Amino acid sequence: MDEPIENSNDYREVLADQDLEQATRQLVRLAIHEDLGRSFDWTTVCLIQPDQSGSCSVVAREGGTAAGLVAVPWILSEFEADLLAECLLEDGSTFESGQVLIRLRGNVRDLLTAERTILNLISRLCGIATLTARYVNEMDSATTRLYDTRKTTPGWRLLEKYAVRCGGAHNHRTGLHDGFLIKDNHLALAGTAAKPLSVVDATKRAVSWRNGQVNSMPTPNIVEVEVDTLDQLQQVLPEHPNIVLLDNFTLADLESAVKLRNQLAASVQLEASGNVRMETIRRIAATGVDRISSGALTHQATSLDLGLDWTPST
Secondary structure (H helix, E strand, C coil), rough: CCCCCCCCCCCCCCCCCHHHHHHHHHHHHHHHHHCCCCCHHHHHHCCCCCCEEEEEEEECCCCCEECHHHHHHHHHHHHHCCEEEECCCCCEEEEHHHHHHHHEEEEHHHHHHHHHHHHHHHHHHHHHHHHHHHHHHHCCCCCEEEEEECCCCCHHHHHHHHHHHHHCCCCCCCCHHHHHHCCCCCCHHHCCCCCCCCHHHHHHHHHHHHCCCCCCCCCCCCCEEECHHHHHHHHHCCCCCCEEEEEEHHHHHHHHHHHHHCCCCCCCCCEECCCCCCHHHHHCCCCCEEECCCCHHCCCCCCCEEEEEECCCC
């Protein structure tokens, strides 16, 4: 999969690095505990000879986009499995129904024990990548970029965001530690019931805080602020946050927001969020916003249908 495109207004992209490996291994340890507890795969131990060898393939039952294949060696390592894996595609590649994604060979007991964990993880990530690719293709825009959100499965965040990248979209902040995103609740709770903190004052405070804490914050130290109206947008643009999130704007208001931004603060990026569906994303992108974020990429994705086919013994 290609390396991320550098963008000073982007959060860090999730890569196939040590952080992703650690997150994968933690999930696999949990999966092993769920399946084996402190015991054994009794069916396999009962029926399969300890030295029996075999081979099998992970096969797509439907077409899609590959994600998570890079994690297969990490999965096998956690199982301490006597297995060899050959991944036939790179993450981000497309495949057709019936295509072999992974070949596995080695100890049959280990293959049977690890089978469900491998399929569960790869199927989930391929499902996210496949749905994301559909959104990207439907958006049909050379300038607007699609982003995920933090609406991820607990414990799966890095893997699911990696799968979004495999599908051709980009990563919004990974966690609350990645930068400022000022929302309505922050304004209400930082002020009083009678006088909430204004979006302008909140942005000024965040920019000032960022500038004072720049050495202890992750780069690129983004300040993003959510607005609900064009009036709020007009107020906040002169403060030059990195990104303004336009929450549930109509298409007409999105177009007006782009014009207003171009007049007052051309360097500020505009992000549309809310009501982002397959049938709406093309029209949203056509308004000229720089970014679209959608939790559907992860929380609406279903696992892709993958199966494990055994190679007959000769």
